Amino acid sequence: MSSSELLSKPTHTTNTNVTSNTIDSPLKVVTDPQTYSALAYAPPNNNRKTPLILVLHGAGKNDKDILRDLADPYGEHAGLIPSLIASHTAPSNLLNNFCVLAPYSYGKSSFYEDPRKKILDFVDWAIRNQNTEDVLPFQFDPNRIILFGFSDGATVAIELLTTRRFSKGVICSYGYSGKSLPSTALQRLSNLPIWVFHSQDDVIFDVHNSDRLVQQLEMVNNNNNINNDNNNDKHIVQYSRYNRDPENLPARAKGHSMGITASKSSDLYDWMIQ
Template identity: 30%
Template sequence: MLKAFTQKKLSNTLPFVYDYLLSLPPDYNNNNSVRWPLILFLHGAGEIGSPIDKVKTHGIPKLVQSYSTGLFDDVNQECARFVTEKFITCSPQVRRSYGWNVQVLKSLLDELEQDYRVDINRIYVTGISMGGYGAWSLAMSSPHRFAAILPVCGGGDCSLVKCLSHLPIWVFHGKLDDVVPVEESEQLVKRLEREEQGKCQLTIYPTLKHDSWTDTYNNLEIYCWLLKQTKETQK
């Protein structure tokens, strides 16, 4: 179900490209008139560098892989089915350097929109830890590209976050996180709450440390919430 690709270098200005894992819903080829929502998943620092299969360790690609193999372990089976059957998913991998390059990610999204039947009104980005920072940063650099974002135990630049006041955002963090302090998420949410039309909500797990992603991605509610968000309903 998950296939590995290398991003095309659509522009000579790109410093590099990403390898990525892609999944298409099982019914993707049944009707060529249907466009599908897309989840872009950004991994954490632990998954930097080859092989690409390291990206399957957590989050969205872990769900799709579990659906494909029928081996669920600590994966919620209903979530795995829902994500795999209702979304196109893309999970790129940082090869060497620390952090996500938003220019390269935007080019990757351009490629996906060009090559696949992506519903451009329902593109979502989520990520964990380093990928949580990446999700915030990517959204701030393209504030009107996404229908919603879902950062997990990340953080970002509070001076820039105002541009996301129109965007539905659901933030997750462990209260006891000793890698990325929970204040990193709290300060972004508080800044957005100052905006009259802010659409940001924060879930803090009182007993969790850095791994707040396992509980988050095993929650069917987040995927139902994502599907309710579309750029067409944003003000």
Template identity: 25%
Template sequence: MLKLSSLCLFLLLFSAIVVNAKILSEPLHEEVTPPFAGEYTLVIEGFDWGPAVNKVVLSMGETVKETNSSEFAVYASRNSNDGEISPATASGTRSVVYSYVSDAKGNRTESGEFVTLILGVSPIHPIGSPIQYFRAKGNVWIDYKLTVVQTSSGKVWNTEKDRIMPLVDQFDLNGKFKHSESLTMSYAAFAPKMVKEKAPLIIWLHGGGEGGFDPTIALLGNRAANYASPEIQQFFGDGAYVLVPQAPTFWMQGADGMTRGQTNDMYNVALMALIQDYVKSNSKIDAKRIYVGGCSNGGYMSLKLIMEHPDYFAAGYISALAYGNEFITDAQVQKIKNVPMWFIHSKDDMTTKPDETVVPLYHRLKKAGAKNVVFTYYDNVTDITGFYGGKDYQYNGHWSWIYSHANLARTDFDGSPVLVNGRPVSIMEWLSAQKK
């Protein structure tokens, strides 16, 4: 018998259910043409482990008032010209958790011409991700397609019409800064809507896998878009500007490969010029409240900028620091000891080993007299929801930035709560209180 592709088989099986026909044992030479070929909109959101397609909005072609999630089956395929995706994660079914009648953007309505399916997502189910990490290129968008079948009617949706990325869509993604003829950098920028006078600026510098010229990767690769969320914006009065620059390659690139601080990198001068240009172009940014932070590669670059320009930044917030302590001089420690900084790291981080990076630096800063340096030190990085990964699920120990993006870090190195004016605070509450 002719071997069918998994997608073809999927469609055939459900078409058979609809017409109550049995699949013939004779060879099949044509794919079944669905009686209704509809369009869908993908909804993509950032999660602790990265982005996932967690909703799909179906155009029904008629007005409906109710829907049943058990009537829908969803098949996903993932392909890329940038590298090979393993067969185990290249295709498969998606679980439908719930469905409801909605408008075209997925907002619930009593009746309408659209139905939204909520899809199950999890860090252990990469079939839900529209991006893929390749060692040579980092995180890249892939060709992500869905085929949705309504078993009660035989309708099939197999054409993507649009994509919605709720937080990312609030950013200006067209930022370009030309530093020289050979160096241009992309960036994403968010501006709060209700600024009356001045608002602070939060700068986030991505990790090593999010370089390139597509800021959506820098926003979603490790959930940086969350700094524009209402949950975090509320700590900054009328809100805060958010700037997410993107390295063309990776922040730690030096003239002869990767640097951990032993040699100069090739981007810090251009990045600082980008930041200054953005501040100059946005008159409502409060120059006394500019905060810089990042993870891993971005943690390296955040510390580099603070060491080069200690009087420019009101505070730093750094996860999984990749700057080697051995390459930081005592003079540099003295130079930055009065800059408020909050470090986050996990003891089981085997990528940026804490005993070689943040632990000795923290103690050197304290010994030098730093009065406002905080270090939240986790045993490991766990599923903070207790749901998506499951009870006691552990992420890679390098991923300590999860606690920054979710605003969960609250303790110092000795386990005591961090206080501002005698009150326990989270990392974003602390950040919002820092001012030059």
């Protein structure tokens, strides 16, 4: 789902205004020629132990300059982490504690159209090239990469989390409508910290998609913990299920707002850093 349908654009917004909003942005454009360009952010006290948030946006036209899209506070992907950083409205515990990489599915409606391996290859590129001035001028802990997905990006994120390449997952407005994930996938997701966000009045993706996901994750985690006599991970899966759209989006996108709600949640970043 395009965020241009999530937030109403002010009538005065022009390309010039977008440039003025992003010209002093702390985000930088980085590019792996084989996979994606991305927006990158590093906190002031960046070091090799800094966790990384990998942001997968939802569907859109995705045909603009990356800064004019991902970083635009009134653009297609408005309200997600990159636009909050660009507009200087991101929570302080995000800005002070995390690196961010937000790849851009240029020319595709979403990451759903690409092989999942392409994103994993991008992650490998980032790990190899971190802390290089001309390529990726920050460093991060490759064992603490947190996957954040919204809408189509959330559906892809669940698939990627089964690789066990990521330390935590944030799943916002999940789109998979199948009755159950394969048992092998669920086993690979077990004991992995995941926070799911969905609103009951979502008119794009039914909240029952996330209800089923959470139920299945809780079941596999409970079964594994019983078998292992391990009761330490009772809250490994968290679910923020809203009765009403907290962002009060227009009717055509009502409730499909969890990428925005999660991105500005200070509590979420406290959970990520644990």
